[in-house]
Amino acid sequence: MAEFKELPSDAPMAQKALNWVDNRFPLSKLFNEHMAEYYAPKNFNWWYIFGSLALLVLVIQIVTGIFLVMHYKPDAATAFASVEYIMRDVPWGWLIRYMHSTGASMFFVVVYLHMYRGLIYGSYRKPRELVWVFGCAIFLVLMAEAFMGYLLPWGQMSYWGAQVIVNLFSAIPFVGPDLALLIRGDFVVGDATLNRFFSFHVIAVPLVLLGLVVAHIIALHEVGSNNPDGVEIKANKDASGKPLDGIPFHPYYSVHDIFGVSLFLMVFSAIVFFAPEFGGYFLEFNNFIPADPLKTPPHIAPVWYFTPFYSMLRAITTEMMYVLVACVVLGALLGVLKAKINGLFKAVIVGAAVVVSALMLSIDAKFWGVVVMGGAVIILFFLPWLDNSQVKSIRYRPSWNKWLYLVFVINFFVLGYLGILPPSPVGERVSQVGTLFYFGFFLLMPWWSRLGEFKPVPARVTFKPH
């Protein structure tokens, strides 16, 4: 406990008030630890804005969400009408609703860019493993939040999208059908589903999300931020113990972020005011038709931010299972021949490969599609332990790594694009190759990240004064 401090009676009123609080709550201490005396590397580039922007969008979503709940009705008979009521009869309701719908998509734009920044600069490497793991958990929870929120307008796409995704759970052997029933609360998506999704969307999931965001930031401020050079600024400190390449977050990065926020808000507002549907990608055209359980739309696609993963789900066909079994066998073979482990472990590898292959051939491909889709997100959690590179940042990795990351990004976009389209033979093949590449990128990382010629990492960060 801090010592109780007394100020002289002629001290200014504001100082006395702050002192009164500080004696009872660590206000100045918290502000200093996380803002004024939190030393961030001075060589951040524009990639480093997206963390602050994600926090901004989270606040936008919570505040607009609070106002939407005041008028929205979570009832299958009136949900669609209540959204139109908000759009028409609630003063400025259209603005609140468009901010929320645009915010949902922009949240994913910002979070994808934020994650990619971490990927290229090695921000997940020791000692920041937990920062990354909390971040991946935020991404996973955010997906649940977005999925449940998308049901609420109760349009055709809301309804059938939820129907398709919840049905995926029924592919799980033994417990699947009952699990899907438990999620829906009914045999088809209906009023019960809408009510529980509403409850999850407005209270349960946001609570988890906020907790994870706090954990993410506490973990980050414990270990300190990484930077584009991947150099630890705490390795070089001045006499008073401050990092030589660090700079107080406040005011330097707070003014930096205000500038970044103003640019982001211009993009955000341009969408809200001039293209809120964003060509049918942020608000889908079909969703302006009320949900009709008797009329299945000819083509059901999830919203754009889920489509890369949806593509991977659709890529897993019965044919594709043979390819995957071949991958498992090949992996086991390599393990047995190459790995320097004793015979017992090798026997375990062979046994596991046999069991997994048998399961892969005996259980429906649809189930494995679900496993692949889930695995595509879960695999991100393991990134800190997959990367064997000598250096953190892409700047000092072998030059060909840049091409590899470029292909990774293009592949992700192609998968996303294919996920929007109706299934086609060509699309299926491309998405299968894309899925193999996506998983190959991560699963083979322990091997390829060691290869090539690394460049010397400087002792201090590279910084050009503005």
Added chain:
Amino acid sequence: MKKILMGLALALGMSSAVLAAGGPGIPMEKAPKRVNDMAALQNGAKLFVNYCLNCHSAGFMRYNRLRDIGLTDKQIQENLTFATEKIGDTMKASINPAQAKEWFGANPPDLTVIARSKAAHGHTGPDYIYTFLRTYYRDDTKATGWNNLAFPSVGMPNPLWELQGQRVATYETVESHGHETQVFKGFEQVTAGTLTPLQFDNAVGDLVAYLQWMGEPAQNTRVRVGVWVMIFLGLFALIAWRLNASFWKDVK
């Protein structure tokens, strides 16, 4: 690298061809842009009330919102509502849903946001409705005696036939690759309507503009407010940029 890019381009091209095949068979015509034109919107509202509202509701649209397109409460009450309706009521059709289903095979859909829901990648909702309402023709093989190019075997008979008159579709036989196929050639006027074809297109343009406006009555306000927001943010960004620069100029 070049090969990969070409393969990608090919894959994208093919998949968009597949996507296009799902839509209606005829190209959509561009609807005139009149959502800012008060006279057109008022004429559209009149046409909507006279020709659509008997069977189709606009269940989320209140009559008094028509103030936004320059009508007074008195004008709305006297010209556009039925005697029993109040100005704050929503636009409800008087048709009996059970009978409608029996007559047309389906309930006439609500039209409040129809202009938004009929959009697709490649055309806007108004484009679709503008094309749809102008491609009706007589077809005795259908129960209603009407058919439509944009929506083949549509359940709704031509609601604007008094204005447009009656037309039939003519086809010509085209031979390609050894197959003879029937290709749509054009319409032939059978009986004249009360409007000339040019006047009719103009009237449909007004009606479509009204439907577009009704889909989102706040849209003109939205754009107007948006311009001010962008100007404010532009100035804000300028100040934030200079503020940032003044803090960072001492960082070496």
